[in-house]
Amino acid sequence: MTASNTISISYADARTSSGDLLKLGIMVLLWGFSWPAMKICLLSISPLWLAAIRFGSAALCLFLFTGIRGELKFPVKQDIPIIASVGLLQMMAFTVLGLIAMTKVAAGQAALLAYTTPLWVSLITVVVLRRSLGKSQLYAVIAGLLGIVVVFSPSLLNGQSAAIIGDIMLLGAALCWSIVIVHVRQHQWHSSPLMLAPWQMLLSALPLMIIALITEGIPHINWNTELVSLLVFIGPLATCFCFVISLAVGRRINSVSMSVATLGVPVIGLFSSILFLGEKITLAIAVGVVLILCSLVGILIGPAKMGDQQI
Secondary structure, three states: OOOOOOOEEOOOOOOOOHHHHHHHHHHHHHHHHHHHHHHHHOOOOOHHHHHHHHHHHHHHHHHHHHHHOOOOOOOOHHHHHHHHHHHHHHHHHHHHHHHHHOOOOOHHHHHHHHOOHHHHHHHHHHHOOOOOOOHHHHHHHHHHHHHHHHHHHHHHHHOOHHHHHHHHHHHHHHHHHHHHHHHHHHOOOOOOHHHHHHHHHHHHHHHHHHHHHHHHOOOOOOOOHHHHHHHHHHHHHHHHHHHHHHHHHHOOOOHHHHHHHHOHHHHHHHHHHHHHHOOOOOHHHHHHHHHHHHHHHHHHHOOOOOOOEEO
16 A cells, blocks of 8 residues: 555565465465355345454454554544545445345355456546556456456346346445545555554444344344354454455565455355355356456556556
8 A cells, every 4th residue: 555646566576475475375265265155154144244243353353453562543533534435435335235246146256246346446547537548458448348248148138137236236346445446545644554454344343233233133143163163264364364464465565466466366266166155157257257357467467567667
């Protein structure tokens, strides 16, 4: 994350260690496996309560973590906008839309569409920030849009309204995250991202709990060892632990490497859903995966030449 209007990137970073690569791999695996895990939890818990439990448990862990490190402080007013943006859009809206969508579509497909964020960041950059795309990035955006159409096509052709709504919600989730990415690039940081993270997660969890209580009441959950294990995995591990990893490693490797690595999340999400949930890869999903992943790679590395570039 940076406070300037541009992000400096390069293909290689001599400081990248094998330890950082290992941590990055663990993060991608945990994020990827979290998609089928959330799908299983949705059999026992509603989307609102699942999101509230996820961010409530993650917030508690981060408050403890930053407190032990002596980094727990109240945020300054200049950082309130970024706390609101990340907490309400990236965490609350992205997660709730994704969870509701997974009651309508397969978990692997959900992971694929939810991680189309670089595509929407590019479009926001053109439409809102009035910046132009390079030719390779333009082709990549077209390929990504075509891939989304291919993924949508079975639901559209078969008139499956629930699946269409689910797909649209996933694209809405990706758009929410994309808005936050653009905001993060523009924000003038006064506190470190780690110091703000507990407050962002708390801001996400509290409204979710209130809304869930008002609309659904106290949940009647059939607690068992598997469900508790999955909730611990989704909250403290895949949310809190991976967030800390992303901040630590993200400071030592270039942004292109970090962004391309996270493209492994929808791939892991797709194949782990096949493994654990028995989901099938249709021709539309297979073609869509190829088009969307090629698009995202092209968007992320398209402007980079030899040496550092500004995007």
